[in-house]
Amino acid sequence: MTVTEPSPAAEPRTASSSGVLTPAQLAEALPGALRKLDPRELLATPVMLVVEVGAVATTVLSVLDPSVLGWFVTVWLWLTVLFGTLAESVAEGRGKAQAASLRALQTETSARRRTPSGEVEDVPSTSLHVGDVVLVAAGERIPGDGEVIEGVASVDESAVTGESAPVIRESGGDRSAVTGGTTVLSDEIAVRISSEPGQSFVDRMISLVEGSERQRTPNELALNVLLSALTVVFVVVCVTLWPVASYSGARQSVLVLLALLVCLIPTTIGALLSAIGIAGMDRLVRRNVLAMSGRAVEAAGDIDVLLLDKTGTITLGNRYATELLRTDGVTEEELAEAALLSSLADETPEGRSVVDLVDGLVDGPGTTGAGSGGRRHEVPRGTTLVEFSATTRMSGVDLPDREIRKGAASAVKEWVGHGDDLLDELVDQVSRSGGTPLVVAESRDGRGRLLGVIHLKDVVKPGITERFEEMRAIGIRTVMITGDNAVTAQAIAKEAGVDDFLAEATPEDKLALIRQEQEGGRLVAMCGDGTNDAPALAQADVGVAMNTGTVAAKEAGNMVDLDSDPTKLIDIVEIGKQLLITRGALTTFSVANDVAKYFAILPAMFVVAFPQLDVLNVMRLSSPESAIVSAVVFNALVIVALIPLALRGVTYRPSSAAALLRRNLLVYGVGGLLAPFVGIKLLDLVISLVPGL
């Protein structure tokens, strides 16, 4: 398991700052937006295609029979389509810069290929195929994705991950994968290429961040069906209204019916739908997560069960001494001194933590715990350090007057030559609480004496308990995976607040657990980095591979975390949910808007034939023409106004389904009912000033 420092709690809300739309961004996106006006591009969004067809029709009508109303409606219908394509173009533009810098990595280089016979030849990097072995020395760029099969090297991966500190890549083990385009800083390695030209990791990254090969996700397709149905309904409403209005003696022009149609079909969500999808992927990319499929991002929002490795995800990588427990007839000072002395030789994090703990006890409470060290302790003269060995299972010091040892209970008791009931009880107590007991003993003149127990504890990452609370609130069950025994696992699970745990877990157990959950219809997410994680990563609905992991792991998962931070799974789930919520909120908003538009347009259409309908002109719009134009303009402008929201996603706070629904209904449902009344009225005040309307 890879150990990483806790990332400074990757916060979902900082992403919102990236949703601001600048004029420069718009200008940059304009050419792309214009290109997307091609009807073939619009086939995927029937709503916008209908608007474009309407725009063409009003253009023809306005040319044949020019009028101020006609040209106003025509211009704004075209703008409606354009705003939609602009939204998509802006969303794509956000990935363009990143794609450009990634492309720079792909410049053709020459590679040193080792033939099976052992000769080395220079070949262009683009001619490398899966299975080729290349040699890469310090200062050279790795020509393609692959696995280190010989040697160890430090590699600069900043071009891909953005992390400037070099990382170690070595053959064997879980850190063998290298990415094409990264640079070797020291030593030489032999790499077996694992991707064909054009299908490398960087290639996939480029297409992902550009959104060029974006496949629409299942839910997006389902929503598109609903939007298309609504479009068809309103087309039928408007087409049939023509003869019906004529029969009623209120003949309508095609132009006005087209204006009504465009206002009624769900253009807001239709225009922003693909931008929402692209922006969702982009949000992941900004967190340094690469989703290999949009389907996985969507699945992330549906996750029911989250499998998390204990070490590095739930707890800090190392254990820390948290407590000293005396046995009978030993003073606190005696035990503290012995613990300190025994650990001076111990350069492991655990050993250092004992020193820190004793320092804390001396300095007073509040300074204990991880990372407070720094004071140098002099090793007394004439001291021999005794290193830990697997056979003695103890470490310690030999002082001139005595010997001190600390280690596993059984080993130390054997060294002392006798046991102690109270001590056994203390050892038990520590084990039960999820800790590891280290027994401390001394020996003067061949007479051994047990002093007490150091409580070594897995330290749960700060803030992780709150994250699990959030997960529980949104209905996700967290399961801790650990190699510890059940007693220890249970204690840590309780402290961290996970719902369940899998103790003494083997990779096979993990896979079996995932299968079992999936059989019950639940979706499972997990992360992993080792080759033995690969089957489970492939089986999980969302499998996040650590970038530091093996090639096998990265290929098995459907996401790669460049930061190799397992905690990020939780962020991924939230981004998945946010993506769906944004779609739902804008759909609701779009449909709710129709009510006000009816109140604007219908009285305007029929008030001439039926003056009594003026009662329904609740907004008191100045004239029928102005009312129609105001509704059309509002309809177009609301798209622009919502582009930032589509790009950054609606605010998401983890809470129960009912609470989320209530909040979003209030904001986007009720808000969607009321907003256009205000907006159309304000626009009418301006538009009524236009002569001829």
Next chain:
Amino acid sequence: MSEVLPALGQIAALVLLLVLTVPLLARHLATTYTGERHLAVERLAYRVLRVAPDADQHWRTYALSVLGFSLVGVLALYALGRLQQFLPLSLGFGALPADGAWNTAVSFVTNTNWQWYSGEAALGHLVQASGLTVQNFVSAGVGMSVAAAFARGLALADNGGRVGNFFTDLVRTVVRVLLPIALVAAVVLVLLGVVQNLSGDRVMDTLTGGTQVLTGGPVASQEAIKELGTNGGGFYNVNSAHPFENPSPLSNLLEMYLILLVPFAMVGAFGRIVGDKRQGWAVGAVMTVLLGAVVAATTWAEMAGPGSAPQLAGGAMEGKEVRFGEAASALFAAVTTGTSTGAVNAMHDSFTAAGGGTVMFAMMLGEIAPGGVGSGLYGMLVLAVVTVFLAGLMVGRTPEYLGKKISQREMGLVAAYVLTTPVLLLVGIAVAVSFDAGPAGVLNSGPHGFSEMLYAVTSAANNNGSAFGGLTSGTPFWNTLLGVLMLLGRFVPIVLVLALAGRFAAARRVPAGSGTLPTHRPLFVALLTGVALVLVGLTYVPVLLLGPVVESLS
């Protein structure tokens, strides 16, 4: 406002009767559609029909069975109508015209019971009893069977798309539910004064010295199933306004009760079949809210609504029976249009514009408040899927209803369902106003005339069957148009619903967690109500505006 108390009183009585009996019938229905046992008489029916009652059908087979069975019904009714002059008990009536026979055949098979003819002046006893009354039972049975299949589809999982056996459902519905209740209801109706005989016309001398022809017949028996099966086709032309069909306020109350009984009980049965009664109550609550709104609006419009004539007269009594009054007429109108029944005890054409518009809107809702027997349930459940889809997105999960994921394919079927009736209705009215033959039958000019046509196509496309009046619909144009609307308005949704049931039955069930949106809470009830109103409202606002709205504002 001395009428307010009785108005509330009859509503209270109706609610009380329903509250007491709906749960009982719901339990009986649930056993009917999930039980293993066959009754002896049912076994006999299966032998005659040559079906294996325990063989579950794939949804396609189920749908083909429904269509095949209904096609036979249409052909049989058409033949009976066209050959009436050769049939016994014809009371001397001749053959129906081709377009009329087509219309009537479709009308009764689709549970619409639109009647272009006057029952007492066109049909003999044999056609009424062996044709229409039989269809009153089986067309209701078809709707209930389809709804049961849909409920089972939601309850089942991973079974490849089998939703039950249509013939078993149909036979059980008729034998265990409709026949027994209709029998009891008919007896009570006779006790309340509804006629029941097989004699022909009786000529009476009136007080003024003239003569009057009184047509008798098996009225009570037809009346019972007419209401119970939300059919609505009356023995007499004026339907439940006729004193022989509906003699007193008490019989009026009983008829309204019979109309509402099965639609609400189906909802309860649905909750039991899917294993969570609360799901049924939630859907029932939405229906109750919508029906309550329709009742309130219609009652207000008729008792205190705008209109100079009613205000001068002290009440909108035109076209209403004195023995019922405004409140009972308004309530009956709301009940009959909320349920796709189409029986009337007053002439909707003579309602105030607002009242007429309200009952039209009740039909436009898609007959879901509480809708026809069976069709009301599946119509509402389809809307529930739409609601779940929107709500699911808003809570950040791919939407699911009762543990079934709603993906593109399901959404396609749901979208097609939601599209069908509005398209039929709007195209229907557009066709009607575009040909001279359409407006030719209209009695009034202006918006009211438009309303008369709008009501007819609304009634046909939604399989309601009630008539506004004022429109002479017995013409080849209207008979053909309305026949097409009724046929498509019934069977296109049925096939879509069965396809959806099949997909749900084949899908695996996703267990509910705390991230799942609960579909039995008030919030969901409110949202489903809102979706029903907005989705429907947005579609029909323009046509309603040009009819009842313009009229009521003038």
